Amino acid sequence: MPELSSFQYNIVYNLMSLTVAGMGAAALxxxxxxxxxxxxxxxLVVSGIxxxxxxxxYVRILGSFEGSYASSGGGVYTATGKPFNDFYRYADWxxxxxxxxxxxxxxxxxxxxxxxxxxxxxxxxxxxxIALGYPGEAAIGTGNDTVxxxxxxxxxxxxxxxxxxxxxxxxxxxxxxxxxxxSLLSLARLVVIVTWSFYPIAYVIGALGASSGTGRxxxxxxxxxxxxxxxxxxxxxxxxxxxxxxxGTEATVGQPRTA
Amino acid sequence: MPELSSFQYNIVYNLMSLTVAGMGAAALxxxxxxxxxxxxxxxLVVSGIxxxxxxxxYVRILGSFEGSYASSGGGVYTATGKPFNDFYRYADWxxxxxxxxxxxxxxxxxxxxxxxxxxxxxxxxxxxxIALGYPGEAAIGTGNDTVxxxxxxxxxxxxxxxxxxxxxxxxxxxxxxxxxxxSLLSLARLVVIVTWSFYPIAYVIGALGASSGTGRxxxxxxxxxxxxxxxxxxxxxxxxxxxxxxxGTEATVGQPRTA
Numbered sequence: 001m002p003e004l005s006s007f008q009y010n011i012v013y014n015l016m017s018l019t020v021a022g023m024g025a026a027a028l029x030x031x032x033x034x035x036x037x038x039x040x041x042x043x044l045v046v047s048g049i050x051x052x053x054x055x056x057x058y059v060r061i062l063g064s065f066e067g068s069y070a071s072s073g074g075g076v077y078t079a080t081g082k083p084f085n086d087f088y089r090y091a092d093w094x095x096x097x098x099x100x101x102x103x104x105x106x107x108x109x110x111x112x113x114x115x116x117x118x119x120x121x122x123x124x125x126x127x128x129x130i131a132l133g134y135p136g137e138a139a140i141g142t143g144n145d146t147v148x149x150x151x152x153x154x155x156x157x158x159x160x161x162x163x164x165x166x167x168x169x170x171x172x173x174x175x176x177x178x179x180x181x182x183s184l185l186s187l188a189r190l191v192v193i194v195t196w197s198f199y200p201i202a203y204v205i206g207a208l209g210a211s212s213g214t215g216r217x218x219x220x221x222x223x224x225x226x227x228x229x230x231x232x233x234x235x236x237x238x239x240x241x242x243x244x245x246x247x248g249t250e251a252t253v254g255q256p257r258t259a
Numbered sequence: 260m261p262e263l264s265s266f267q268y269n270i271v272y273n274l275m276s277l278t279v280a281g282m283g284a285a286a287l288x289x290x291x292x293x294x295x296x297x298x299x300x301x302x303l304v305v306s307g308i309x310x311x312x313x314x315x316x317y318v319r320i321l322g323s324f325e326g327s328y329a330s331s332g333g334g335v336y337t338a339t340g341k342p343f344n345d346f347y348r349y350a351d352w353x354x355x356x357x358x359x360x361x362x363x364x365x366x367x368x369x370x371x372x373x374x375x376x377x378x379x380x381x382x383x384x385x386x387x388x389i390a391l392g393y394p395g396e397a398a399i400g401t402g403n404d405t406v407x408x409x410x411x412x413x414x415x416x417x418x419x420x421x422x423x424x425x426x427x428x429x430x431x432x433x434x435x436x437x438x439x440x441x442s443l444l445s446l447a448r449l450v451v452i453v454t455w456s457f458y459p460i461a462y463v464i465g466a467l468g469a470s471s472g473t474g475r476x477x478x479x480x481x482x483x484x485x486x487x488x489x490x491x492x493x494x495x496x497x498x499x500x501x502x503x504x505x506x507g508t509e510a511t512v513g514q515p516r517t518a
Contacts, residue, residue: 031291042293053284060276077275086271097286112371 001084001141001216006075008217015224016062023050023055026232033239040242043106047235050096050103054231057092058224064088064219089223090134096231097130098123102244104166104188107238107245122162127159137203140219141210148207153182154259166192184241191234198226260343260400260475265334269475275321278432282314285491292498299501302365305492309355309362312353312492317483323347324479328358348394348482357382361449365427366497366504367432377428381421387459388417399478400469407466415459425451443500450493459486461462481498 004012030048033041068084069077101122104113136151170189174182202222209215263271289307292300328336360381362372391487395410429448433441462479468474 041291044292045288045293048286048291049287052287053280056280056283085273087273088276091273091280162517169270182290 001079002075002211002213003072003079004069004213004216006077006090007070008213011071012065012217012220012224013062016058019228020058020062022228023051023058024231024234026051027055029234031164032238033240033242035246036239036242037246040107040245043103043238044243045236046099046103046106047238050099051231052233053096053099054092054227057088058086058227059188061088076089082237086137088135090130090233091131091228093163094127094215097126100230100234101126104192108169108185108240110226118165122165125158125162125165126237129155129162132158133203136207140203140207140241145207152203152207159196159200163193163196176243180244184244188234188237188241189236191229191250195226195230195233198222198229215225260338261470261472261474262331262338263328263336263472265336267332268328268330268336268470270426270477271322271324271476271483274480275317275324278483278487279314279317279321280308280316281491285310285494286314289471289494289498294505295501296505299504301368302362302493302497302501305362306497309358310490312355312358313351313486316347317486319344319347331346337465345396346393349389349396351486352389353386356385359489359493360385361496362494362497363451364431365498367428367444377424381424384417384421384424388389388414388421391417392462395466399462399466404435404466411462411466418455418459422452437504439503440500443496443503447493447496447500450469450488450496454485454489457481457488461485467491 016052027048030044030051033044033048036044067082068080069078072078101119105119109209114200127166132151133155134151136148136155139147139151162187167189170192174189177185190199205220205222206215209218286307289303289310292303293309295303313477326341327339329339331337360378364378364381381501392414393410395407395414398406398410406458429444429451431447433444436444461478464481465474465478468477487510
C-alpha cells in the first residue's frame, strides 16, 4: 500500500469516525421514528437496521485502517504490512443493499404480489453485484489489471439492471401517490441514482490511482461518503416519505385508524 | 494448530465478522418484529435473545481466532501459541439451544400442559447433547482419537432424540394449523433438520482433518454457517409464521390490512 501524507491519513481516519457516529445517530432516529404511522414503521425499522450494521462495520473498518498504517514521522504514514481489510465493506453491502431494497419497496407499499416479485429480483441482482465486485476490489493494487476490470464490468451488469428497475418502479409509483409525496419520491429516485453512482466511480478512481496516496484516499473517502448518503441520507428520505404519508392519510381520507 | 493460508484465514475471519453483524441485525429485527400480533411477541423476544447471545459470542470467537494466528509473511498464518477457545461455542449453545426449543414451542402455541412437558424433555436433552459433545471437541487435534469419537457418539444420542421429537411434534402440529401457516411449519421443520445436521458434519470433518489447514477452516466455516442458519435463519422462519398467523387472525375478523 502506498504511503499517505498526514493530511490524507487524517481525512480518511476522521471521516470514518464521523461515519460511525452518523450511522449510530441515524439508527436511533429511525428506530424511534417520531410522528410516523404504524403502517410505515417496518420501513423505518429496516432503515434502522441498515445503519446499525453500517455502524458496526465502520468501527471495524476504522480499526483495520488504523492498524494498516503507522506514522513514520515527518508528516508521513507508511503501511505497517498488516493489510487493510476490504471485505468489511463487501460484508456490509451483502447484508445492507438487499435491505435497502426492502426499505424502498416497503415505503412504496405496492400491492403484495408485485412487491414480492420485485424484491426477489432486486435482492438477487444486489447479491450478484456485490459478489462479482469483490474479486476485482481485492485485486486493486496487486498489479493484476485484467482481474480488476473484468470483475468490475461483470458487477456493473446487475448494477445497471437494478438502477433501471428502480428508476422504472419509482417513476411509475410517483404517478399514483398523493401530491405531497410525489416530490419526495422524485427526491428518493435522485438520491438512489446519485449516491449509487458514487460506488463505481470510487472503484474506478481507486483502481486507476491504486499506487498513489491520493488514489487510496479517494477510494476510501468515496465509499464512505457514498455509504453515508445511500444509507443514512436515503433513510432520511424514507422517513420524510413515511411522515408525509402519515399526515396525508389522516388529512385526506379521514379513515378510522387501527394504530 | 496447523498453519492456514492467507485465503483460509480470511474466509474464517471475514465470515465470523459477518456473523457478528448478521446476528446483531437479526436481534434488532426480532425485538422490533414489525407487523406481529402481541400474542406471538414472546417467541420473537426469545429469537432476539438467542441471536443477541450469539452476537456476543461471535465477538469473542473472532477475537480469540485473531489472537491465535499471526501473519508470518508470504501469505501464511501460523499459530501464535495462544489457543483458540472452543468453549465460547459450547457456552453459546448451552444457553441458546434450549431457547431455540422455547421459541419453536412458543410459536406453535400448543396447549399449555403439552408445551411444558415437551419443553422440559427437549431442554434436558439439549443440555446433555452439548455437555457430552464438549469433551470430544476439546480433544480434536490432541491426537486422542478415542476421546474424540466416544464423546461424539454419546452426544449424538440426545441429538437424535431431539430431532425425532421435533420432527414428530412439528409434523403433528402442521395438521392443526391454518392453511397459510402449514407450508411455513414444513419449512421450519426442514430448517431445523438441515441446519442441525451441519453441526455433527462439521465436527466429523474437523476431527478427521484436524491436522490440516483445510480441516481447521472447514470446522469453523461449518459451525458458523450452521449458527447463522439455525439462529438467525430459523428466527426469520419463526417471524414469518408469527406474521402469517397475525394476518390470518385479522383476516378472519374481516379487516383487510395493507401493512
